[in-house]
Amino acid sequence: MLIKLVSKMRYTFFSQSRQAARVCISAFLRFCGIVFFKWILIISFVVLFSCSRPAEIQLGGTAVIAVSADADVLDPIFWSSSSTGTILQFTFPDLIELNFDTSTGRTEYVPSLAKSWEWSNDGRTLTYHLRTDAHWSDGIPITAQDIKFSYRLYANPKIQNVRKSYFTYFFKNELGEVDMNRSVNVENDSTIAFNFVSAYDRFQQLTHTALNFVPKHIYESVDPAQIRSLAMNQEKPVTGKHYTIEKWIRKQEITLARNDHWKIPHQAYLDKIVFRIIPDANTRLIELKTGHVDFIEGLSPEEVREFKNDSGIRIEKQSFRRFDYIGWSHIDVEAYKKNKAIKPNFLFADRKVRQALTMAINREELIRSWLGEYGQMCNGPISPAFKWAFNDTLRPIPYNAVRAKQLLAEAGWQDHDGDGILDKDGRKFEFTITTNTGNSRRAFAMQFIVSELKKIGIEARAQLLESNVFNSGLRNREYNAFIGGMNTAMTIDLRSQIGSNLEKSTFNVCAYQNPVIDSLLDAASGKIDPFEAAQVWKEIQVILNQDQPVTYLFWFDNLVGINNRLKGTHVDILSAYHEYYNWQKIEQQE
Amino acid sequence: MMIVYILKRLAGAVPLTFGLLTLTFFLIRLAPGDPTAMYIDPNIDPDAADRMRENLGLNDPLMVQYGKWLGIIPPFEGVWQGEFGISFSKHRPVFDIVLESTGNTLLLTGGALCVDLVVGVLIGIVAALNREKKMDHIITVGSLFFYSMPHFWLALMLILIFSLGLGWLPASQMHSVNVDQLSTPAYIGDMISHMIMPVFVLGIASAASTVRYMRSSMLEVIKQDYIRTARAKGLSERKVIYRHALRNALLPLITIIGLSFPFLLSGAVITEVIFAWPGMGRVTVDAIFARDYPLIIANTLVAGVMVIVGNLLADVLYALADPRIKLR
Numbered sequence: 001m002l003i004k005l006v007s008k009m010r011y012t013f014f015s016q017s018r019q020a021a022r023v024c025i026s027a028f029l030r031f032c033g034i035v036f037f038k039w040i041l042i043i044s045f046v047v048l049f050s051c052s053r054p055a056e057i058q059l060g061g062t063a064v065i066a067v068s069a070d071a072d073v074l075d076p077i078f079w080s081s082s083s084t085g086t087i088l089q090f091t092f093p094d095l096i097e098l099n100f101d102t103s104t105g106r107t108e109y110v111p112s113l114a115k116s117w118e119w120s121n122d123g124r125t126l127t128y129h130l131r132t133d134a135h136w137s138d139g140i141p142i143t144a145q146d147i148k149f150s151y152r153l154y155a156n157p158k159i160q161n162v163r164k165s166y167f168t169y170f171f172k173n174e175l176g177e178v179d180m181n182r183s184v185n186v187e188n189d190s191t192i193a194f195n196f197v198s199a200y201d202r203f204q205q206l207t208h209t210a211l212n213f214v215p216k217h218i219y220e221s222v223d224p225a226q227i228r229s230l231a232m233n234q235e236k237p238v239t240g241k242h243y244t245i246e247k248w249i250r251k252q253e254i255t256l257a258r259n260d261h262w263k264i265p266h267q268a269y270l271d272k273i274v275f276r277i278i279p280d281a282n283t284r285l286i287e288l289k290t291g292h293v294d295f296i297e298g299l300s301p302e303e304v305r306e307f308k309n310d311s312g313i314r315i316e317k318q319s320f321r322r323f324d325y326i327g328w329s330h331i332d333v334e335a336y337k338k339n340k341a342i343k344p345n346f347l348f349a350d351r352k353v354r355q356a357l358t359m360a361i362n363r364e365e366l367i368r369s370w371l372g373e374y375g376q377m378c379n380g381p382i383s384p385a386f387k388w389a390f391n392d393t394l395r396p397i398p399y400n401a402v403r404a405k406q407l408l409a410e411a412g413w414q415d416h417d418g419d420g421i422l423d424k425d426g427r428k429f430e431f432t433i434t435t436n437t438g439n440s441r442r443a444f445a446m447q448f449i450v451s452e453l454k455k456i457g458i459e460a461r462a463q464l465l466e467s468n469v470f471n472s473g474l475r476n477r478e479y480n481a482f483i484g485g486m487n488t489a490m491t492i493d494l495r496s497q498i499g500s501n502l503e504k505s506t507f508n509v510c511a512y513q514n515p516v517i518d519s520l521l522d523a524a525s526g527k528i529d530p531f532e533a534a535q536v537w538k539e540i541q542v543i544l545n546q547d548q549p550v551t552y553l554f555w556f557d558n559l560v561g562i563n564n565r566l567k568g569t570h571v572d573i574l575s576a577y578h579e580y581y582n583w584q585k586i587e588q589q590e
Numbered sequence: 591m592m593i594v595y596i597l598k599r600l601a602g603a604v605p606l607t608f609g610l611l612t613l614t615f616f617l618i619r620l621a622p623g624d625p626t627a628m629y630i631d632p633n634i635d636p637d638a639a640d641r642m643r644e645n646l647g648l649n650d651p652l653m654v655q656y657g658k659w660l661g662i663i664p665p666f667e668g669v670w671q672g673e674f675g676i677s678f679s680k681h682r683p684v685f686d687i688v689l690e691s692t693g694n695t696l697l698l699t700g701g702a703l704c705v706d707l708v709v710g711v712l713i714g715i716v717a718a719l720n721r722e723k724k725m726d727h728i729i730t731v732g733s734l735f736f737y738s739m740p741h742f743w744l745a746l747m748l749i750l751i752f753s754l755g756l757g758w759l760p761a762s763q764m765h766s767v768n769v770d771q772l773s774t775p776a777y778i779g780d781m782i783s784h785m786i787m788p789v790f791v792l793g794i795a796s797a798a799s800t801v802r803y804m805r806s807s808m809l810e811v812i813k814q815d816y817i818r819t820a821r822a823k824g825l826s827e828r829k830v831i832y833r834h835a836l837r838n839a840l841l842p843l844i845t846i847i848g849l850s851f852p853f854l855l856s857g858a859v860i861t862e863v864i865f866a867w868p869g870m871g872r873v874t875v876d877a878i879f880a881r882d883y884p885l886i887i888a889n890t891l892v893a894g895v896m897v898i899v900g901n902l903l904a905d906v907l908y909a910l911a912d913p914r915i916k917l918r
Contacts, residue, residue, distance in 0.1 A: 064767055072680060080628055160645060162629060162638040228681065247770075250690055251868035252763060274767050278866040282746060283762045286754050290761065468623035468881055475624065475639070 061585030062272040063566055066284040066293040070251050070277045074237050076212035077153055078228060080162055089577060090256055090273065092212040093142060093240040095128055098490055100574050105387030106531065107490045107574075109206045112264055113142065117206075123199030123528060126209060130190040135261035136215045137244035144192035148184045149220065150213035155180060158224045166208040169196040203491055203530040215240065242268035242581045251277055268581040269568070285561075288313065294566040294585075297576045299559040300440065301374045307561060316571035318558035320385040323378040324442060324485045326361075326433070326449065326551040328354055329477065331511040336477055342502075342511070347431055347480065354548040355397065356407035361452045362399040367554050370444050374559060378552040380541045381497055383488050385573050389537040394545050405456050415457055422457040430459035435483040436470040442483045445553060449483075474509045477502075483553075484509065490574065491530065492537060495521050498549065512549035596906065603898040607891065611669070614890045615659060618883055619652060625678045625881040646678060674891070675884035679876070684888040687873060694764065695869035698788055698862070699853060705793025706800055706850070711843070713797070714804020715836065721809060729801065737798035745791045745864040752787065760784050762866035788865040792858050796850070803846060807839040814838075841912055848904020852896035 071084040076092045079085060096109040096117070114128040134142040154161050155170070155178035171182040185193045194209045215238045219227060235248040243256035254275040258268050276293065278284045285303055287293040289310070299315070307313045328348035335341040348354060367375040379396040382389055408414075413422040413429055422429040433449065435442045443464065450460045460481065465473065473479055486497065486507065499505040499521060500513040520540050524533040560576045562569055568582040625648065629639040643649050647658060654663065659675070661668025668675075674684050717729040736744075753761035760766060764784050769777060811817065812835055820830045859871035870889065877885035909915045 062767065078681075160641060162642075164638075249868075251872060252765070252866075253767075276763060276767070276866070277868075278762050279872065280762075280864045280866065283749065283864055283866060286749055286761050290753055290757065292760065292767075466623070466879070468627050468879055471627045472622060472624040475627075 057269060058567075058584045058586060059269055060271045061269075061587065062274060063270050063294045063583055063585055064274045064276055064292065065295045066276050066278045066287055067296075068277070068279050068281070068284070068298070071248075071254060074235070074245055074248065074254075076214060077150070077159065077161060086577065087245075087254060087256075087275065088212060089575065090243045090580060091237075091239040091241050091245060092214070093134065093262070094210055094212050095130075095147065096206060096210050098574050100385075100490070100572060102385075102572075105385055105390070107203075107386075109203075109210070119202065119205075123202070124196050125193050126196075126205050127187075127191065127193040128209070130192070131264065132190050134240065134264060136217075136238050136240045137259045137261060138215075138238050139261060140215065140217055141189075142215075142240055143189035144186045145189065146216045147192055147213045148180070148186050149216035150211070151184055152180050153214070153219065153224065153227065154211060156224050159227060163211065166211065169198065169200055169205075169208070171195065171197055199528055201525065201530050202528055207491065213240075243273060246272070253277060266581065269584045273580070273583075288561050288563065291563060294563040295560065295569070297558055297560040299561050301370065301372050301559070304374065304559050304561070305372075312564050314562050314564055316560045316562060316569060316576075317374065318560070318571050318573060318576055320376070320383040320488075320555050321558065321573055322485060322487050323381075323555045324445065324483060324553045325378070326357075326553065327479070327482045327484055327510045328357065328550060329480050329510050330513070330549070331477070333478055333480055336511070342513075345480065346427065347429065350411045351547055352407045352411040353413070354551070355546075356404040356411070356456075357453070357458075358397045358548050358551040359400050359407065360404040360456045360458075361449055361551065361553075363396070363553055364399065366445060366448050369448070370441060371554060371556055374557040375554045378555050380544050380552055381486065381488065381494055382492060382537055382541060383555070383573075386492060388531055388534050389492055391538040391541040394541055397545070397548070401452075401456055408456065420457060421459050428459065429457065430461070431480045432461045432463050433481040433483065434463040434465055434470065434473070434479045436467040437464045438467060441556065442485075446483055475506070477509055477511055479509075482509070492533075493525070494540065495525070498540075498544070510550055512547070514543065514547065514549075517543060592906065592909070596902065599902050599905075603895075603902075606898065607894050610894045611887055611891060612656075614887055615656060615883075616652070618881070618886050619655070621881075623881045625883060628679065628880065674888050677877075677885045678882045679880040679885070680882075684884045687885060688870070688888050688892060691868060691870045691873050694867065695862075695871070698785070698792065698867055698869055699858065701785055701789035702792035702796065702858075703847075703850060705789055706796035707843075707847070709793065710797040710800025711804050711840070714801045715808055715831070715839075717801060717805040718808035718812065718839075719831070726805075729805075733798040733801040735798075736794050737802075739795065741791055741795065741858070741860045742864060744794075745787070745861060748787045748791065749864075759787055761787075762864075764867065784865075788861050788867055791865075792861050800843070800846065803842060804839065807842050808835060811835045811839045841908070844907045844911060845904050848900045848907070851900025851903060852893055 067083055067086070069081065069083040071079075071087050072081050073079055073084060074087060074091070076088050079088060094112050095114040097112045099108050099110040100106075101108060113130055113134055115131050117126060117128045119126055128144075130142075130144060132141070136142055153159055154163065155167055157177060167178050167183075171179040173179045183195055185195065187193060194205070196205065218238050236245050239245060239259060240262065242259060242262050244259040245254065246257035247253070247255040254277075256273045256275075258271055260267065262268075276287075278287060278293075281298075281300075281303075284293065284296050285299070285306075288296050291312070297318075304315050307315060329345050330349055332341075332343040332345055335343045348357075363377055367377065376384070377396050379394060380391075382391075384390045384392070408422060408429075412424045414424070415422050417423060433446060435446055437443075446462045446464075450462050453460045470482075474482065474484060496505050496507045498508055498512055498514075498517055500508075500515065500518050502508060502511055502513075517540060520536050520543075524536040524540075527533045527536075558571075558576060560569075560571050565586050567584045567586055568579075570579045570582065572578050624639075625646065626639040626642045629642055647655060650658070657663035658665075659668050661670035661673065667673045676682065677684050677687055680687055713729055713733070717726050720726045720729075748759075749761045752759040760783060762784075764781060765777075766780050766784075769780055772780060817830060817835055820834045821827075825834075858869070859875050861867065862869045862871040863875070870892070873885070874889045876882075877889060
């Protein structure tokens with residue numbers, strides 16, 4: 001065809017015949033048309049063929065997840081362990097769900113059972129409008145009555161729920177109990193309104209009204225005093241989300257089967273999800289390698305490096321959610337233990353000393369040695385993922401052992417007797433630093449820190465305690481120095497970590513007290529729109545950077561190993577199991 | 591006479607068991623740690639742990655807690671009434687939890703005991719009959735090797751070889767996923783394939799010690815006059831060994847079996863953890879880490895009773911097997 005075209009064009013040019021030119025143009029156009037049409041066809045076919053495959057939804061299949069511990073109870077009202085929380089995420093419905101916008105760093109709520117919600121003009125009433133097409137796993141429709149009934153259970157003093165703080169802004173009766181009739185109003189089966197004593201942070205209002213709920217028709221005939229016992233013993237509760245509990249063999253496995261009654265935003269793709277309880281980390285790893293398990297979280301960087309050459313397994317990570325820190329007690333732990341007396345700690349009460357301690361530890365080297373690419377420097381309790389509140393103008397205190405020694409000298413710590421250990425007023429700078437057993441990351445960090453402090457003349461003795469004993473000591477503020485960790489919540493609320501009221505601030509283990517911080521915390525919690533507190537959080541970070549109440553070490557990733565036949569996973573800051581309903585098992589790729 | 595002896599021993603065991611439980615009650619409360627540690631969590635109310643301590647009665651004076659545990663002070667729901675309490679961590683009656691794991695543990699430890707006895711006795715006999723020969727040396731070195739090998743290491747090596755390397759055996763749990771869909775023979779086969787490695791790990795170390803016992807016991811018996819007499823009578827070597835020597839050489843093993851009895855129900859912690867076997871060992875360890883006092887006491891009771899019954903059984907069996915022993 002091309003030859004014909006060229007010959008015709010030649011003819012046209014040389015003969016300059018009008019007729020020939022017409023023929024040529026017509027042939028050219030025909031040629032172009034045919035070629036164009038052919039190519040369009042081919043491209044369309046290729047595009048359609050290649051694009052349609054990933055978009056195809058493969059229904060069915062079973063995903064196997066290995067977890068270290070069994071659930072304690074399959075009920076949203078009584079759960080407390082994280083292993084139970086994971087199962088409930090798949091099985092019990094909620095009004096709204098969290099979503100994290102990575103571009104703005106904002107956490108927002110998105111519709112789940114509630115299709116929309118609005119506040120009254122005074123901000124004291126939050127009304128949800130529910131979908132009418134949701135059903136429990138036994139086919140009974142889910143209505144606003146179920147939600148009010150569940151909140152009644154949560155607030156019942158006989159039930160001893162551990163989330164009583166959610167009811168702070170609910171109306172109370174003369175006995176101090178939650179007045180559910182005033183606080184929760186069911187307008188009809190698809191409309192429910194929560195009334196608060198005063199307007200407060202709207203994000204918190206949503207959080208406090210987003211507790212999972214239980215089926216009223218199952219629980220209403222049970223005496224509230226017996227509900228705990230019922231909940232603890234039921235192995236196949238009626239559920240209401242994408243999955244229902246098909247089988248629970250204690251200490252072995254929990255099998256979830258798809259609940260065809262739940263289609264928000266759509267039905268789950270997998271038929272089943274099996275949680276296998278495998279306590280030993282090595283065995284979990286081998287089960288992932290052998291293909292008996294599709295998904296495990298909590299891998300160590302060392303373990304992940306083993307998968308570098310394994311094409312069948314991919315690694316996804318949850319970043320900026322957990323950090324480790326060294327706590328320096330601001331109070332005399334002996335005096336506090338004796339009669340809760342607050343006296344300054346001889347070693348660590350001075351801000352210059354704490355700054356020097358942070359400066360003396362080469363945190364970049366520590367991260368490089370153990371976490372590698374799976375850890376980032378931590379400079380405060382606010383996650384860098386929360387871009388709107390994170391103060392990115394602050395620079396972490398750099399490693400500088402010489403300057404650290406100068407600061408210590410300014411604080412009165414010098415080696416007066418020449419034994420290599422700093423001393424002040426006849427007392428040597430020596431202490432015990434404690435952490436829990438069974439955590440290789442912290443054990444490594446502890447040895448690293450001990451050797452770094454030794455370089456500047458500080459004698460730290462490492463002590464490892466069984467986790468239960470260690471946590472008990474933290475709770476009682478028994479340690480002069482310790483290595484601990486925090487999981488950050490998806491809302492910023494630092495009062496429990498840095499608030500001065502030691503009775504309420506459970507996680508302020510070091511007993512840091514600063515009235516300026518308290519007033520800033522008050523200012524932040526007083527905002528109706530939480531994002532308006534951005535400047536306050538940034539200011540708090542500046543003060544913390546100066547005060548160094550603790551030495552923030554590093555953010556470490558939650559590393560998740562996933563078999564490549566499991567598609568559609570979306571590990572993000574919210575959860576390793578986020579949008580689990582999109583998971584698909586592609587068996588033919590094995 | 592025998593029944594009176596057994597009743598006497600059982601009567602003596604009651605105060606012994608009670609003393610053991612009382613000692614456990616106080617010792618576990620003296621240990622550092624907190625049963626409400628699980629409630630120290632940013633997602634849980636700060637005062638939840640205190641409220642749980644109050645609910646569980648942990649704020650009462652120690653003697654009041656003991657009185658309640660005994661059931662001699664209100665609410666009169668204690669050991670005297672046959673109530674061993676509700677697990678702090680699982681919130682269920684402790685004996686429900688213990689019973690769930692008992693069958694699994696018996697399966698594992700029973701299998702291990704069979705391996706122990708069959709392998710230990712047979713190889714012990716072979717070693718004794720080949721005394722000071724090459725075979726004896728090989729068996730001695732082999733048994734010492736398995737005896738000194740830590741369980742966790744052997745378990746991991748087996749998993750690496752047979753699960754990861756060869757893919758012959760499953761690495762963990764009692765069953766495969768979707769085992770319900772299998773036919774009965776396939777179901778049994780699936781369970782056996784899951785049992786092989788943990789049973790071997792548990793059984794082989796005990797078998798190594800049984801080999802040593804059996805070898806020395808057999809050598810002792812072979813030297814006896816009645817064996818010489820049997821040979822002098824012209825009995826075949828096979829009859830001498832299996833009819834005369836073996837029966838007598840097995841006597842000391844009765845004591846060993848009796849002492850192994852508690853192990854049958856107390857489980858094997860490390861093996862159960864590595865192979866994710868849902869047995870008593872894991873229940874006990876979890877209870878200790880969680881400071882679940884009622885569950886720890888229930889486990890102590892089970893283990894204590896098994897020690898007493900095991901010893902009693904050994905004495906009775908010994909008396910039955912050896913007419914020279916008379917029980918008073």
